[in-house]
Amino acid sequence: MKRRSFLAGTIASLSLPALTSSARAQGDALPSWNDGPARQSILDFVTRTTTIGGRDWIPVPERIATFDNDGTLWTEQPMYFQVMFAMDRVRALAGRNPQWRTQEPFKSVLANDRDALAALGEKGLLEIVAATHTGLTTEEFRQIVLDWLATARHPRFKRPYTDLVFQPMLELLALLRANQFKTYIVSGGGIEFMRPWTERVYGIPPEQVVGSSGVTRYELRANDRPVLLKEPKVLFIDDGPGKPEGINQYIGRRPVFAFGNSDGDQQMLEWTAAGAGARFMGLVHHTDAVREYAYDRQSAVGRLDKAWNEAVRRKWTVVDMKNDWKVIYPFELK
Known part of the structure; x- marks a missing residue:
């Protein structure tokens, strides 16, 4: 009964207009969050900024909320999910490219040698992405992403990757939208990888997704059919200082x-904090090795080090996953 009540409330919140007092921010908002400073800081911010006549009221057009994706809205361990996708694409294309069995970084992917792959660093990853994400039309790539999401399973949880979204963050997105905030994803992940599914999973439409992107080229094919071809050239990296640049652009x-979760989000939070009036900056700290993962300063994926120091210094909200969230994933509610 509790689950049905929550779902009904969430669905209703997506279509109801925002109230002019704190009623919409309080009540049954954020049911998967434990009571504590993190939850209260969110509710207080929403109440203060949406109460007409209040000192911190923010006009609706200025209610812009940005979220990192990997590690903030869904799990990112043991490896960024787009990297897992690219590695699966290498395996799928290996028959057409026999030279990959002796050529790095593809050799390490096919041998499932993650240590060797990690040693190849960003250069190796870019080579894999260039080989597996380009030479396709945007429509072809979109369908490949959707097919992969429908069949691929996380190595630990044995579930589709889109099952591994964070229930508390889904509730937060719904709360913000119910109060007329416009929610965006601003992620280092590939924009063409995220856009096919973010509306279905998060309620964030493709035009509100900002991410790293490659060059596309217009081409007119037979029967006057226009396509956009993905080329092996980087257009924009939406990470670190690239995030405020992407937000501006x-x-x-x-x-x-x-909201973010790693050092790659620090500049986005700093840019947000530098504005006038009421501001909210938050970080998800992965502290739950049992239900999800525990990592921070030394992690090769989603390192939270300098941004954590900055959050403490500036008194940003840091969400302790183990202590602040009653559940991690939506499937825990079933």
Whole structure:
């Protein structure tokens, strides 16, 4: 009964107009969050900024909320999911490329040698992405992503990757939208990888996804059919200082609310904090090795070190996953 009640409330919240008082921010909001400073800081911010006549009221057009994706809205261990996708693409294409069995970085992928692959660093990853993400039309790539998500399973949880979204963050997205915030993804992940599924999973449409991107080229094919071809050239890396640059270029407004989980999100949070008026900056700290993963300063994936120091210094909200979240994933509610 509790689950049905929560779902009904969430669905209703997506279509109801925002109230002009704290009623919409309080009540049954964020049911998967434990009571504590993190939850209360979110509720207080939403109440203060949406109460007409209040000192911190924010006009609706300025209610921009940006979220990192990997590690903030879904799990990112043991490896970024787009990297897992690219590695599966290498395996799928290996028959057409026999030279990969002796050529790095493909050799390490086919041998499932993650240590060797990690040693190849960003250069190796870019080679894999260039080989597996390009030479396709945007429509072809979109369908490949959707097919992979429908069949691939996480190595630990044995579930589809889109099952591994964070239930508390889904509730937060719904709460913000119910209060007329516009929610965006601003991620280092590939924009063409995320856009096919973010609306279905998060309620965030493709035009509100900002991510790393490659060059596309217009081509007119037979029967006057136009396509966009993905080329092996990097257009924009949406990580670190690239995040505020991407926000400026693609959104055109400084966020008033921003959430991340790693050092790659620090500049986005700093950019948000630098604006006038009320601001919210949050970090997800992965502290639950039993239900998810525990990692921070020394992690090769999603390192939280300098941004954590900055959060402590500036008194940003740091969410302790183990202590602040009652559940991690939506399937725990079933």
